[in-house]
Amino acid sequence: MRRPPARPGDALGAIETPALVIDLDVLERNIERMAAFARAHGLRLRPHAKTHKSARIALMQIAAGAVGVCVQKLSEAEALAAHGVDDIYISNEVIAEDRLARVAALAGRIRLSIAVDSVPGIDRLARAVKDAGSTLDVFVEVDVGQGRCGVAPARAGSLARMVVSHDGLRLAGLQAYHGGAQHLRRSDEREAAIRHAVTQASAARASVTSAGVPCPLVTGAGSGSFVFEAASGVYGELQTGSYVFLDRDYADNEPAPQAPAFEHALFVLSQVMSRGAAHAVVDAGHKAHAIDSGLPRVWGRELAFANGGDEHGILRPRAGAGADSLPELGETVWLVPGHCDPTVNLHDHYVCVRGGLQKGRVEAVWPVDARGCVG
Amino acid sequence: MRRPPARPGDALGAIETPALVIDLDVLERNIERMAAFARAHGLRLRPHAKTHKSARIALMQIAAGAVGVCVQKLSEAEALAAHGVDDIYISNEVIAEDRLARVAALAGRIRLSIAVDSVPGIDRLARAVKDAGSTLDVFVEVDVGQGRCGVAPARAGSLARMVVSHDGLRLAGLQAYHGGAQHLRRSDEREAAIRHAVTQASAARASVTSAGVPCPLVTGAGSGSFVFEAASGVYGELQTGSYVFLDRDYADNEPAPQAPAFEHALFVLSQVMSRGAAHAVVDAGHKAHAIDSGLPRVWGRELAFANGGDEHGILRPRAGAGADSLPELGETVWLVPGHCDPTVNLHDHYVCVRGGLQKGRVEAVWPVDARGCVG
Numbered sequence: 212m213r214r215p216p217a218r219p220g221d222a223l224g225a226i227e228t229p230a231l232v233i234d235l236d237v238l239e240r241n242i243e244r245m246a247a248f249a250r251a252h253g254l255r256l257r258p259h260a261k262t263h264k265s266a267r268i269a270l271m272q273i274a275a276g277a278v279g280v281c282v283q284k285l286s287e288a289e290a291l292a293a294h295g296v297d298d299i300y301i302s303n304e305v306i307a308e309d310r311l312a313r314v315a316a317l318a319g320r321i322r323l324s325i326a327v328d329s330v331p332g333i334d335r336l337a338r339a340v341k342d343a344g345s346t347l348d349v350f351v352e353v354d355v356g357q358g359r360c361g362v363a364p365a366r367a368g369s370l371a372r373m374v375v376s377h378d379g380l381r382l383a384g385l386q387a388y389h390g391g392a393q394h395l396r397r398s399d400e401r402e403a404a405i406r407h408a409v410t411q412a413s414a415a416r417a418s419v420t421s422a423g424v425p426c427p428l429v430t431g432a433g434s435g436s437f438v439f440e441a442a443s444g445v446y447g448e449l450q451t452g453s454y455v456f457l458d459r460d461y462a463d464n465e466p467a468p469q470a471p472a473f474e475h476a477l478f479v480l481s482q483v484m485s486r487g488a489a490h491a492v493v494d495a496g497h498k499a500h501a502i503d504s505g506l507p508r509v510w511g512r513e514l515a516f517a518n519g520g521d522e523h524g525i526l527r528p529r530a531g532a533g534a535d536s537l538p539e540l541g542e543t544v545w546l547v548p549g550h551c552d553p554t555v556n557l558h559d560h561y562v563c564v565r566g567g568l569q570k571g572r573v574e575a576v577w578p579v580d581a582r583g584c585v586g
Numbered sequence: 587m588r589r590p591p592a593r594p595g596d597a598l599g600a601i602e603t604p605a606l607v608i609d610l611d612v613l614e615r616n617i618e619r620m621a622a623f624a625r626a627h628g629l630r631l632r633p634h635a636k637t638h639k640s641a642r643i644a645l646m647q648i649a650a651g652a653v654g655v656c657v658q659k660l661s662e663a664e665a666l667a668a669h670g671v672d673d674i675y676i677s678n679e680v681i682a683e684d685r686l687a688r689v690a691a692l693a694g695r696i697r698l699s700i701a702v703d704s705v706p707g708i709d710r711l712a713r714a715v716k717d718a719g720s721t722l723d724v725f726v727e728v729d730v731g732q733g734r735c736g737v738a739p740a741r742a743g744s745l746a747r748m749v750v751s752h753d754g755l756r757l758a759g760l761q762a763y764h765g766g767a768q769h770l771r772r773s774d775e776r777e778a779a780i781r782h783a784v785t786q787a788s789a790a791r792a793s794v795t796s797a798g799v800p801c802p803l804v805t806g807a808g809s810g811s812f813v814f815e816a817a818s819g820v821y822g823e824l825q826t827g828s829y830v831f832l833d834r835d836y837a838d839n840e841p842a843p844q845a846p847a848f849e850h851a852l853f854v855l856s857q858v859m860s861r862g863a864a865h866a867v868v869d870a871g872h873k874a875h876a877i878d879s880g881l882p883r884v885w886g887r888e889l890a891f892a893n894g895g896d897e898h899g900i901l902r903p904r905a906g907a908g909a910d911s912l913p914e915l916g917e918t919v920w921l922v923p924g925h926c927d928p929t930v931n932l933h934d935h936y937v938c939v940r941g942g943l944q945k946g947r948v949e950a951v952w953p954v955d956a957r958g959c960v961g
Contacts, residue, residue, distance in 0.1 A: 213661070213959065227961050229960050229961060261896065286589075304859045304860050306915060328860050354862075358862075359867055360859075360860040360898070390895060484680065484735075485736070490733070492735050494961070498927075498931050503872050503893075520734075521636065522659065523734055540704055540706055540707070541682070552896050553896055556932070557931070582958075584588065
């Protein structure tokens, strides 16, 4: 674990750059807005902790009404469980037998659930659970449009029957997330993609019930599309993750009608360490913020961010702005990351600021508990 | 620090995926080939440790003849120094005063040097060094074509004079790296870019000596261009980094004439955790390998890698290959990362394999000492 870039009580100017910073006031508003949306629609909320990898944020979400959290990896579940999160759903497949033994062991300590999408996957999971003497909730994953994991809807019934044939496994429902829909820029494009996903999820549910197995829940949805899953009458649980932070890529979406107004809560604070006549160089490159979904936006300044490589970013005045908009050597700027999840995964600590990005102070420093938990 | 994905003595099948793996035999050959090149050309070699962030690899490079290593960040220098590396050059500017105090303190413990490119930067550095009672070698950075940090060649002399006006600072020479040249695909394009860089570096050296300051060294060059800097008669030291691992992006370059034949030494081992009729899904997405320079290549298989998001990769048969080339559920594949430096920065451990990727065994597990050292 690296040295923390700040201490509680520090002024903003004392934060060592580059640093991953949370605006706590905004974080709390985002958490409450999503919880209120789920309450108003009578839906379960199980936010995705792959976004924040933080037990504290997971517990804040649960305190606001979430039933638990999702993760993508066993090691994430172990890290969050070690810090007090006791209801976790691994919304992804695990195939390696040594890791399935750890899944089964963890199921003996917390309320755990997991996704499956293959006969060997179910067989191995059942064996591990039997060996450990634990029991587990299982979701059959259906490919509802993403083209990644999951079976075709018509196969869901046979897998569900196989799940319930094992003593230690309970069918909890269907995993039906459509990742490919989340960043379609127009709201009507996302709506159309989720209409297709709902059709697929309905067909999969019919396949399960036709096989004589009750299907208690369809779970899915992301921060770009949840308004549409919520309106479907098919999805009973929302797995939104990025809403807690609202990265640049999600902010670039046309908002969906009736969506809560989330705000940017996550920033990378960076410092100008070199100045040219027409550009400034900051100390945050893509070892400090992930660029898989594009470059960060400079917050509150007339500055455009250009790729400066692994350790640098290059700032230039935005079109129409003069060179006097460039920050001076030693000044700091706030970057809104292009993609929050992999940006968080680069840092060991969140510096948590209360009172805003201009006059606030550091209230807390939190570890990113599951940083680097990729397995 | 995460749990290591393997233990010394493990068979390859026991490595937990996704894992960052070094082929030790290849690593050693790459280190020796670069060292032999520098020896044959009578040049100093100071490999860039931003690539590997590992004290052990730095010490292997020094044992093979390197004079020391470069880093980009103070915290990288501190992490490597804590593990026995005692000659480090921070080839980058540091502006924050609290960090300059740490630079000056570290200069009291190891042989340290650093780059500068501004009057306030030199002033603050001189003050920090004076307060600490240490001395420091300083390189004036010149912009030789990258358009990032560094001054115009004509300004190098005045900065050099300013450096030597301070008791604790010695002018070690000029920092003249052209990052933008490294991935021009054609060798003649890279040669032309470095011809320009050499002209700029020569002009900067003339500016320094005209100012009455001796200029002992011009340092720079990367793994895509070093053959040209080596032939220039101007550069006296090479800062190549990526050659130790040879990522996919460097392998896609047309080789330069007379360049040593580096081989892939760095891999991400991943496992198939879902299978469709025409695709396989592996457990390594871009939280396990950086995609800023493009997607990884699947090693030794007729498979193309498609972006599956943060936690997944999607494999399909390459054009001309049949569906029978797809790996089965549970099989592992070796990925050659698109860009080695930020990929390394995602992992806590190197799993070091001896005897090749088919029949080898795990010989050692090394920490990535400076992982996450972005400040």
